[in-house]
Amino acid sequence: MDSATAREQALDAAEKLFYGRGVQTVGMDDLRGASGVSLKRLYQLFPAKEQLVEAYLERRDVRWRGQLTEYVARQEDPRERILAVFDRLAEWFGEPDFRGCAWINAYGELGATSERVTRQVRSHKRAFREYLGGLVADAGLPEALTGPLFLLAEGAMVTAGIDGGGAAPAREAREAARLLLGGPRSS
Structure with missing residues (x-):
């Protein structure tokens, strides 16, 4: 081999x-x-096992962000792209093997003792936040919305992980995001 x-x-x-x-x-x-x-x-x-954890997180990051980008790009309207982030989270949370956010989980286990893991987690979260910032900019919205949208998504991930999955946290976060964006009420 x-x-x-x-x-x-x-x-x-x-x-x-x-x-x-x-x-x-x-x-x-x-x-x-x-x-x-x-x-x-x-x-x-x-x-070292820590190097394997680092490589696992790095590979998962590329795939996770690629899937998110592909899903969001299906929407033509820039504001709908922002909301599509939460729709993709809802799909992910509903997957049978969903066990929460791999980066939050790894940080919770090893963040205090592994600089490699901490670096991977921070890199992933920074890239996700920057991606949301790009969506906000593309929609012509104030940059100040990026932080709250990021926190809504991250909070939904933590909640879904703790609750054992299911789309409800993503749907609730999506509705809060819609209110932040000032869009029409969801049906």
């Missing part, structure tokens, strides 16, 4: 296990069994 294949298999297993069970409960032996990659090879690819 070449290094690229072994790396992808390790990251696939890490994502499933870390997201599903939590980082600290998953050992390298669990990852070996789930990935089919030998322990020796795992440690060659990721000399």
Whole structure:
């Protein structure tokens, strides 16, 4: 098995296990069994578990933000694009394997002890906030709306994670966002 294949298999297993069970409960032996990659090879690819967590978060970030961007881009109206962020969150929260925000979860487990994890989490959240800021600018709205919209989305993620999923937090956040934007009442 070449290094690229072994790396992808390790990251696939890490994502499933870390997201599903939590980082600290998953050992390298669990990852070996789930990935089919030998322990020796795992440690060659990721000399420390923290590096594997970092790579998992980085890869997930690219996919998560790509899916969000693709979903939002389906809307032509710039204001509707902002609200579509919350619609995408509602879909995500309703997925059967939803376990909350991977970055918030990882930060809660390792943020106090891992600079690598903290850096990944902050980078992801900063990129998400900047994305919302771009949507706000494209809609010709005041930049000051970016922070409140970001907090609504993040609050919905935390609430959905704690409540065990379901679209209600995203729908409530969407309605609050609509009120901030001054749009017509949702039906």
